[in-house]
Amino acid sequence: MNAAIITIGDEILIGQIVDTNSAWIAENLNLLGIKVDEIVSVSDDSSHIKNTLRRYEGNKELIIITGGLGPTKDDLTKTTLAEFFDSELVMNYEVLSHIENLFGERGIKLSEVNRMQAMLPAKCRVLHNPSGTAAGMWFERGGSVFVSMPGVPYELKDIFSQSLLPELHRVNNGNVIVHRTLMTQGVPESLLSDRIKDWEDALPDFVKLAYLPRPGIVRLRLSAIGESSVQLKEILEFEIHKLLHIIDKDVFSLEDTTLEKVVGDLLIEKAHTLATAESCTGGSIASLITSVPGSSRYFKGSVVAYDNLIKEEIVNVKGDTIRKYGAVSQQVVEEMSRGVLDLLKADYAIATSGIAGPDGGTAEKPVGTIWISVSSAEKTVSKRFLFGEHRGRNVERTTLTALNMLRKMILGID
Amino acid sequence: MNAAIITIGDEILIGQIVDTNSAWIAENLNLLGIKVDEIVSVSDDSSHIKNTLRRYEGNKELIIITGGLGPTKDDLTKTTLAEFFDSELVMNYEVLSHIENLFGERGIKLSEVNRMQAMLPAKCRVLHNPSGTAAGMWFERGGSVFVSMPGVPYELKDIFSQSLLPELHRVNNGNVIVHRTLMTQGVPESLLSDRIKDWEDALPDFVKLAYLPRPGIVRLRLSAIGESSVQLKEILEFEIHKLLHIIDKDVFSLEDTTLEKVVGDLLIEKAHTLATAESCTGGSIASLITSVPGSSRYFKGSVVAYDNLIKEEIVNVKGDTIRKYGAVSQQVVEEMSRGVLDLLKADYAIATSGIAGPDGGTAEKPVGTIWISVSSAEKTVSKRFLFGEHRGRNVERTTLTALNMLRKMILGID
Numbered sequence: 001m002n003a004a005i006i007t008i009g010d011e012i013l014i015g016q017i018v019d020t021n022s023a024w025i026a027e028n029l030n031l032l033g034i035k036v037d038e039i040v041s042v043s044d045d046s047s048h049i050k051n052t053l054r055r056y057e058g059n060k061e062l063i064i065i066t067g068g069l070g071p072t073k074d075d076l077t078k079t080t081l082a083e084f085f086d087s088e089l090v091m092n093y094e095v096l097s098h099i100e101n102l103f104g105e106r107g108i109k110l111s112e113v114n115r116m117q118a119m120l121p122a123k124c125r126v127l128h129n130p131s132g133t134a135a136g137m138w139f140e141r142g143g144s145v146f147v148s149m150p151g152v153p154y155e156l157k158d159i160f161s162q163s164l165l166p167e168l169h170r171v172n173n174g175n176v177i178v179h180r181t182l183m184t185q186g187v188p189e190s191l192l193s194d195r196i197k198d199w200e201d202a203l204p205d206f207v208k209l210a211y212l213p214r215p216g217i218v219r220l221r222l223s224a225i226g227e228s229s230v231q232l233k234e235i236l237e238f239e240i241h242k243l244l245h246i247i248d249k250d251v252f253s254l255e256d257t258t259l260e261k262v263v264g265d266l267l268i269e270k271a272h273t274l275a276t277a278e279s280c281t282g283g284s285i286a287s288l289i290t291s292v293p294g295s296s297r298y299f300k301g302s303v304v305a306y307d308n309l310i311k312e313e314i315v316n317v318k319g320d321t322i323r324k325y326g327a328v329s330q331q332v333v334e335e336m337s338r339g340v341l342d343l344l345k346a347d348y349a350i351a352t353s354g355i356a357g358p359d360g361g362t363a364e365k366p367v368g369t370i371w372i373s374v375s376s377a378e379k380t381v382s383k384r385f386l387f388g389e390h391r392g393r394n395v396e397r398t399t400l401t402a403l404n405m406l407r408k409m410i411l412g413i414d
Numbered sequence: 415m416n417a418a419i420i421t422i423g424d425e426i427l428i429g430q431i432v433d434t435n436s437a438w439i440a441e442n443l444n445l446l447g448i449k450v451d452e453i454v455s456v457s458d459d460s461s462h463i464k465n466t467l468r469r470y471e472g473n474k475e476l477i478i479i480t481g482g483l484g485p486t487k488d489d490l491t492k493t494t495l496a497e498f499f500d501s502e503l504v505m506n507y508e509v510l511s512h513i514e515n516l517f518g519e520r521g522i523k524l525s526e527v528n529r530m531q532a533m534l535p536a537k538c539r540v541l542h543n544p545s546g547t548a549a550g551m552w553f554e555r556g557g558s559v560f561v562s563m564p565g566v567p568y569e570l571k572d573i574f575s576q577s578l579l580p581e582l583h584r585v586n587n588g589n590v591i592v593h594r595t596l597m598t599q600g601v602p603e604s605l606l607s608d609r610i611k612d613w614e615d616a617l618p619d620f621v622k623l624a625y626l627p628r629p630g631i632v633r634l635r636l637s638a639i640g641e642s643s644v645q646l647k648e649i650l651e652f653e654i655h656k657l658l659h660i661i662d663k664d665v666f667s668l669e670d671t672t673l674e675k676v677v678g679d680l681l682i683e684k685a686h687t688l689a690t691a692e693s694c695t696g697g698s699i700a701s702l703i704t705s706v707p708g709s710s711r712y713f714k715g716s717v718v719a720y721d722n723l724i725k726e727e728i729v730n731v732k733g734d735t736i737r738k739y740g741a742v743s744q745q746v747v748e749e750m751s752r753g754v755l756d757l758l759k760a761d762y763a764i765a766t767s768g769i770a771g772p773d774g775g776t777a778e779k780p781v782g783t784i785w786i787s788v789s790s791a792e793k794t795v796s797k798r799f800l801f802g803e804h805r806g807r808n809v810e811r812t813t814l815t816a817l818n819m820l821r822k823m824i825l826g827i828d
Contacts, residue, residue: 010637013440014591014593014637015439015444018432019432019453022429022433023431030429038427039427040453041454042452043452048452071604105803113604212430282701284701287700287701289696290698291805291809293771299696301724304697304718306704306713306714306715307715309759344721359708
């Protein structure tokens with residue numbers, strides 16, 4: 001099955017936002033074995049949209065349209081589609097009731113503009129939008145399937161995963177693709193690639209490896225294409241077994257999950273608790289940990305000790321230690337993790353102190369210098385890192401590296 | 415002048431990378447008053463590239479092509495362009511000498527593959543690439559200008575700025591576009607649109623309004639097209655003046671910036687400091703505040719009091735208050751903001767307590783119930799909100815709403 005993706009919206013054409021939706025859709029269509037031939041961004045203009053639809057109709061089996069489905073009048077995708085398919089707009093009472101529920105939950109009064117979002121082309125099949133008011137739409141004509149979804153990323157993803165996927169499985173009957181994802185932390189993509197080169201070169205032709213990096217994390221995705229999913233799964237299992245002999249220690253999960261979830265599950269399993277004392281990460285570790293539902297079972301809290309006085313007065317770092325070694329030092333970060341362990345009465349504690357940048361670096365401690373310490377009642381492990389110059393990425397890497405150090409301490413593999 | 419941007423590369427079509435080049439080019443063409451009508455990504459396939467070029471030739475005055483100019487064999491843009499313009503490849507000795515210099519500087523020996531990069535279509539004008547080996551190319555045919563540049567972002571930007579811009583100024587003598595962006599917080603898109611409908615309907619034809627929403631924030635972008643940028647700026651200024659009469663209190667900036675930056679600048683201006691006590695936001699407010707470089711000037715720190723005992727023992731919330739009203743209550747959140755104000759000796763404090771979800775709701779306090787309190791030495795303002803069911807978005811909205819409450823308190827407009 002081949003596909004085209006159309007993104008509607010002037011904000012992309014003037015460069016105000018980057019089109020990340022298309023990459024997400026392309027990646028997920030690819031997982032189903034659907035090949036994206038073209039991605040196009042067009043303006044909020046009805047005739048431009050129709051010309052683009054005409055260009056793909058009959059040439060692409062699947063045409064995905066995103067954007068332009070909000071309640072405001074600059075959103076004209078819906079009326080354009082109604083015209084293109086020569087289909088009148090009718091009130092869909094199921095969608096209306098969903099919209100009413102959404103507004104009811106938030107205690108906001110439904111406006112006429114919102115009610116009108118339930119007016120949908122009679123010829124479309126509705127794709128339920130679990131998290132918003134703009135419904136997805138499915139049309140078929142001339143050998144093409146047309147799918148329209150709103151451009152708000154989380155709404156798009158929810159419609160895609162919950163409403164569109166089952167439909168796509170139905171119409172896309174060819175080979176099956178089987179995927180397995182391994183999560184690694186702490187090894188840059190290029191180093192990882194060097195290390196597993198021989199294994200990668202020996203993979204069978206129908207097995208592909210993709211490196212999906214983001215700061216601090218590299219996902220390794222293996223995809224196998226063929227007729228029997230049972231057989232493909234066995235082959236991937238075997239390849240992963242071989243791969244783990246090489247990079248076992250750097251893999252934190254054999255599933256596509258997050259490090260914060262893996263660490264949370266370990267803490268629940270052991271019935272242990274966690275606290276953090278954060279300087280350079282500024283609450284980012286606490287924030288990531290508490291993004292996991294149910295984290296109140298194991299997360300006690302955090303002291304974000306941005307000011308040195310707070311390191312002393314609340315976390316019990318000795319003033320002498322700060323004066324002698326500086327706030328960004330092994331001594332201070334270790335006193336921070338031990339201090340917050342006691343203060344918040346936790347089983348494990350993480351502490352960070354570093355120079356996130358872009359300013360504040362010295363010759364001895366350049367921007368990107370980060371100390372991380374992890375403590376339990378029995379021991380403290382601390383490490384120094386030299387990350388890059390970008391503030392946001394330094395915080396992100398420190399956060400993930402700290403969680404992985406904790407994971408290793410819990411598992412006793414540090 | 416109108417334009418199309420073509421990006422070449424399978425890595426975009428499988429979703430492995432996000433196309434950020436096109437947004438950058440679009441933004442920069444826009445600044446010259448060149449309107450981008452379409453952005454398209456196509457595969458590394460010669461006939462696909464030629465079909466796309468044919469589609470735009472004569473219809474767009476400027477066609478920008480990026481990608482596919484590296485030395486490896488999957489990069490076929492150059493040979494495809496040579497075929498498309500029926501032009502043989504000839505050695506360009508100026509480019510060759512530039513490539514030799516680049517390699518000389520890096521102390522690397524020139525390979526035959528690199529030498530071949532100086533073979534360029536005879537019919538093109540070369541756009542010098544100051545930072546790489548792949549030259550840019552300029553062709554003219556059928557009323558269109560075709561420009562090809564490599565996809566490596568910094569090379570693209572250098573060619574654009576240093577070699578292409580002067581050429582574009584020469585050929586582009588027409589209209590300019592002027593933009594203004596307003597940032598609003600706390601009003602949903604549909605409500606905002608209702609409220610400013612009359613103003614929007616009365617806008618002149620050549621002024622367009624776009625709503626750019628994300629959780630908790632709506633950006634309003636006004637664009638005007640015409641001959642005189644001075645005149646257009648005046649007209650936008652006048653329209654914004656009228657708009658502010660309607661939504662003044664909800665606008666936190668007249669520039670495209672972030673709320674955390676606006677609040678940080680206010681604190682610096684007043685030489686005041688900030689602390690937070692976070693329950694349901696789990697450190698997310700601290701994390702957002704410290705994402706701004708230089709925030710250590712005004713941010714003292716935070717106590718993430720996830721566990722109720724920490725609310726009592728560290729932040730000095732009375733045990734009785736928690737038992738009587740529950741942790742998610744006006745009384746507790748106010749004691750939290752006052753407690754952390756004293757504890758961390760700050761001028762302002764923010765506190766949050768709520769049910770982020772997906773579990774933990776009751777009939778009286780459903781998921782999405784959030785209390786926010788902001789304190790100074792003089793006063794405390796607290797508010798209850800009912801957001802949605804999505805944990806991440808509840809945290810994001812709470813974070814932004816809390817920062818906006820602080821902004822209003824600092825400015826005395828609450």
